[in-house]
Amino acid sequence: MENKIVFLTFFCMTWALLTGCKNTPAPEPYGPVPAPEQLEWQKMEYYMFIHFGPNTFTDMEWGTGGEDPGVFNPAALDCRQWASTARQAGMKGIIITAKHHDGFCLWPSKFSTHTVRESPWKEGKGDVLAELSQACREYDLKFGVYLSPWDRNHPSYGTEQYNQVFANTLAEVLSSYGPVFEQWFDGACGNETEAPYDWALFHNTVREYQKHAVIFSDVGPGCRWVGNERGMAGETNWSRLDTAGFTPGKNAPPAEVLNSGNRSGKFWIPAEADVSLRPGWFYSSSTDSSLKTVDELMEIYLGSVGRNANLLLNVPPDRTGRIPHGDSLRLMEFKKKRMALFAKNIAESAQIEASSVRAGNSRRFGPANITDKSYDTYWTPEEEKVAASFTITLDREETFSMILLQEYIPLGQRVARFMVECINTSDGLWQPIAQGTTIGYKRILTFSPVTSSVIRVSILEAGAPPLINCIELY
Numbered sequence: 001m002e003n004k005i006v007f008l009t010f011f012c013m014t015w016a017l018l019t020g021c022k023n024t025p026a027p028e029p030y031g032p033v034p035a036p037e038q039l040e041w042q043k044m045e046y047y048m049f050i051h052f053g054p055n056t057f058t059d060m061e062w063g064t065g066g067e068d069p070g071v072f073n074p075a076a077l078d079c080r081q082w083a084s085t086a087r088q089a090g091m092k093g094i095i096i097t098a099k100h101h102d103g104f105c106l107w108p109s110k111f112s113t114h115t116v117r118e119s120p121w122k123e124g125k126g127d128v129l130a131e132l133s134q135a136c137r138e139y140d141l142k143f144g145v146y147l148s149p150w151d152r153n154h155p156s157y158g159t160e161q162y163n164q165v166f167a168n169t170l171a172e173v174l175s176s177y178g179p180v181f182e183q184w185f186d187g188a189c190g191n192e193t194e195a196p197y198d199w200a201l202f203h204n205t206v207r208e209y210q211k212h213a214v215i216f217s218d219v220g221p222g223c224r225w226v227g228n229e230r231g232m233a234g235e236t237n238w239s240r241l242d243t244a245g246f247t248p249g250k251n252a253p254p255a256e257v258l259n260s261g262n263r264s265g266k267f268w269i270p271a272e273a274d275v276s277l278r279p280g281w282f283y284s285s286s287t288d289s290s291l292k293t294v295d296e297l298m299e300i301y302l303g304s305v306g307r308n309a310n311l312l313l314n315v316p317p318d319r320t321g322r323i324p325h326g327d328s329l330r331l332m333e334f335k336k337k338r339m340a341l342f343a344k345n346i347a348e349s350a351q352i353e354a355s356s357v358r359a360g361n362s363r364r365f366g367p368a369n370i371t372d373k374s375y376d377t378y379w380t381p382e383e384e385k386v387a388a389s390f391t392i393t394l395d396r397e398e399t400f401s402m403i404l405l406q407e408y409i410p411l412g413q414r415v416a417r418f419m420v421e422c423i424n425t426s427d428g429l430w431q432p433i434a435q436g437t438t439i440g441y442k443r444i445l446t447f448s449p450v451t452s453s454v455i456r457v458s459i460l461e462a463g464a465p466p467l468i469n470c471i472e473l474y
């Protein structure tokens with residue numbers, strides 16, 4: 001009889017545990033979450049910005065709009081060279097200044113008289129957007145467009161009518177060159193009075209012609225400016241932002257807010273960090289010898305991709321219409337450096353244990369998901385545990401100086417503070433090696449080299465139980 005009871009109890013408990021795991025759903029989303037295209041966008045991480053136009057030929061950063069279109073004549077223009085450079089550099093797309101503040105259109109727009117059509121390039125028959133979008137397809141890169149609402153050439157700029165002109169211009173671009181992954185709206189307008197922009201009209205136009213384009217501006221709605229042109233996100237960087245009362249441009253949120261996001265912001269608007277390889281955005285021979293160094297680029301990479309932001313690196317073509325040799329060389333050196341740094345992930349085959357696992361140690365939410373290669377599987381602790389940790393044990397002692405962590409953001413950004421420790425081989429005690437605040441899609445921390453075989457990551461503070469899906473050690 002007693003045996004029977006023991007057996008029955010055991011059976012029921014095992015049954016409850018098994019069905020419990022199977023039936024325990026994934027955690028509820030926490031706060032706003034990325035739309036599918038925002039997630040795809042985040043996974044791109046690194047792509048090219050191209051500033052090109054009359055400014056390239058006049059040595060200006062901000063053209064007046066009064067330039068003679070005759071100056072635009074890139075005799076050896078080669079968008080395939082831009083695309084192959086971006087591809088070899090490890091970038092995933094290209095965003096081009098289709099229309100900068102000077103109003104000059106790199107395609108023969110019906111809504112302007114200041115375009116490639118009025119230039120001598122290809123006897124007025126050229127179309128840079130057509131060539132670049134084609135080259136992007138050929139090199140398997142995504143294509144994006146920058147259009148400045150501020151237009152120093154268009155006669156209707158500053159009037160109510162300009163809104164429709166700009167919407168028409170957008171529609172023309174967004175319906176003519178295939179899929180556009182990002183629509184970049186520049187908020188700048190110098191010291192001039194901002195026109196009464198109809199942002200709702202502009203956004204609706206983008207949605208009408210490119211449903212999946214991520215819309216960039218100071219306040220999104222798809223992604224946000226990072227608050228500086230140095231390519232550096234905040235050490236704390238939330239992908240959430242409050243936008244009520246703000247607009248792009250002069251009425252944007254303060255730079256510090258754009259740099260770090262809002263911890264409990266209402267909308268999912270991740271940061272994009274834009275920066276130029278040269279001191280200016282447009283090509284100038286005067287900056288030929290002041291390209292960013294590989295070390296500077298590495299710092300930028302760690303400060304953007306390594307801090308939950310995407311990196312948009314500007315590489316301006318010269319007057320011939322090609323990316324100068326020195327610039328492309330620098331991009332390749334930078335890629336080589338990244339590949340060397342991230343060559344051997346020593347955590348790849350490590351043993352991994354967690355302080356607790358959701359749904360009674362269910363494999364579906366177990367710590368092995370942190371070292372598998374899939375972005376879609378993650379470890380998460382018991383439902384009520386916001387503070388939790390996991391420990392990895394390497395096959396042998398290794399020396400390392402960099403850790404990479406990723407959260408599973410489709411269910412929201414959760415981690416607000418974490419710390420990394422390792423067991424010191426000489427005294428067997430835990431020794432702190434790094435600490436951070438947000439993780440988000442990706443966080444990379446560097447520290448002075450340590451040697452150990454046991455490393456612990458503790459989530460100390462989070463809005464909801466953390467969902468961690470990747471750790472790498474280098």
Ligand code: FUL
Nearest residue numbers: 061062186187188274281
């Ligand atoms: C700024 C512009 O004024 C610069 O010329 C450049 O295009 C940069 C990316 O955005 O707001």
